[in-house]
Amino acid sequence: MNARPRSEKAEARAEAQRKRILDAAQHCFIEHGFHGASMAAIAETAQMSAGLIYRYFESKSAIILAIVEEQLVLLRADIGRNTCPDFAVIMTNEYGRSYRPEGRGMNAALLLEISAEATRDPQIAAALDDYDTTVRDALHDWLTRAREAGGHALADDAARRRALMLQCLIEGLKLRETREPGLDRALLFAALQDVVPRLLDADLR
Missing domain, CATH: 1.10.10.60 (Homeodomain-like)
Incomplete structure (x- = not known):
C-alpha cells in the first residue's frame, strides 16, 4: 500500500x-x-x-543535452497555448531577461556556448538541430493558422520564409543581448515595429 x-x-x-x-x-x-x-x-x-x-x-555534454531538452519542453508548452502574441512587444520585454540565469528561454550567453560546443559534439549538434526545427515549425504553424485561431493566415511558402526570418531575428537579438544588455528599449521597440508587422502581413508578397 x-x-x-x-x-x-x-x-x-x-x-x-x-x-x-x-x-x-x-x-x-x-x-x-x-x-x-x-x-x-x-x-x-x-x-x-x-x-x-x-x-x-x-558528463558535461549530457548536462547540455538535458538543458536543451528542458528548453524544448517549455517551448512545446508555449506552442500549445495557441495564443496570438505581439512579437514586437514580447521581444522588447524579453530583451536582456534571458541574459540573466533566471530568465525564461535559452540564456543568450549559454546559447553561444552550446552553439560553439555543437561544432565539436555531434550529439549536441543534433539536439540543437531538433531545437531549431521545433522553433521554426512552431513559427510556421502560427503564421499559417487561421486568424480566428490566433494565427496570421499566411500561405505555406510565405510562412516558411518568414518563419526563418523571425528565427534569425530572435537569435540575432540574443547575440545583441550579450554585447548590449542595456540597449534602449524604446529604440528597440521602434525598430521592431519597422520590421515585425511586415513579416506578419499576409498581403506582403
Missing part, C-alpha cells in the same frame, strides 16, 4: 535534484564557459557532491 507514495516521493526528490544540477550548471557555463566550468565547480554551486551529480549525468 505504501510502495507507490514512497516511489512518487523518490521520483519528486530525484527530479528536484536534477533541476538543481541543471540550474547550477547553467550558472557555471554562463560565468566560466563550457570548458572553464568543471564538474567540481558545478557540484559546489549545486551544494552537492560531484559523485551525486555523476549519478544523474555522466
